[in-house]
Amino acid sequence: MQFHFLGKSTLSISEIGFGCMSLGSDDALNARLIHQAVDGGINFFDTADLYDRGQNERTVGKALVGKRSSVIIATKVGNQWREDGSGWDWNPRKAYIIAAVEESLKRLQTDYIDLYQLHGGTIEDPIEDTIAAFETLQQQGKIRYYGISSIRPNVIHEYVNHSHMVSVMMQYSLLDRRPEEYCFPLLEEHRIGVLARGSVAKGLLVNKAATPYLNYTAEAVAIAAAAINELSMPERGPAQTALRFVLQQAAVSSAVVGIRTREQLEDALRATISPALEEAAIAQLQRVVPVNFYDQHRL
DSSP states (O other), X not given: OOEEEOTTSSOEEESEEEXXXXXXXXXXXXXXXXXXXXXXXXXXXXXXXXXXXXXXXXXXXXHTTTOGGGOEEEEEEOEEEOTTSSOEEEOOOHHHHHXXXXXXXXXXXXXXXXXXXXXXXXXXXXXXXXXHHHHHHHHHTSEEEXXXXXXXXXXXXXXXXXXXXXXXXXXXXXTBOGGGTTHXXXXXXTTOEEEEEOTTGGGTTTTSOOOOBTTBOHHHHHHHHHHHHHTXXXXXXXXXXXXXXXXXXXXXXXXXXXXXXXXXXXXXHHTTTSOOOOHHHHHHHHHHSOOOOOOSSOO
């Protein structure tokens, strides 16, 4: 397992992160899977207060009791559940964030969160107020660092220029290269790490039948999946090839992979020992389908 400092922080995170959103409701099974991940070298676990109305944080916290000093816990905030449970509303205000972190700390059974992330965001938000919340929590020692989870270039731009965030979680894969145009260069310049999600494009690059994805037709998706398969080998299957394409981007600190089963965990871990893609192979993949771009929330 390779480890990278997350942006300009002192957080040394595994190049494969454990995306906890897919975990089920069985605490014992979740704990077994998380412990296997730790044994495999994964130290970065990403959850959110939104997932399963906080139960996801609770099961992750329970599994990591006794392992706290050897793991990096990331969670997210900004989606406030309604009292009647009918859904949630976006709330990036300081007062809510300051209150919400206390509940996350309790569910995670910890007195600090390594990485606290804004779970979305719009350009209309009171961004200064949001940043002030994170800065306050950092000063209080309740969080070590903060970042955002966003695919909106205009929002990312504001946080880059007005905050001390260390990371941006965003979707990136062979079928979603939108961050390459503006976000990756900007984040690299400012030493802000990228946490890449969606690296296998919902399985379309690996084992799922081709269907339209973003601006790509089913035919284009099939072409991309075939290109991944063509470059795969016994030592590096399609899932690992798709992950290597992501991990070998300079801006990416870690690929956060949604894991629910031991097979998915083993697939993700295998990427860490698979042969790297040669530059010619990366270029070959980049040519198979036209690069896409963000068409909304641009600067």
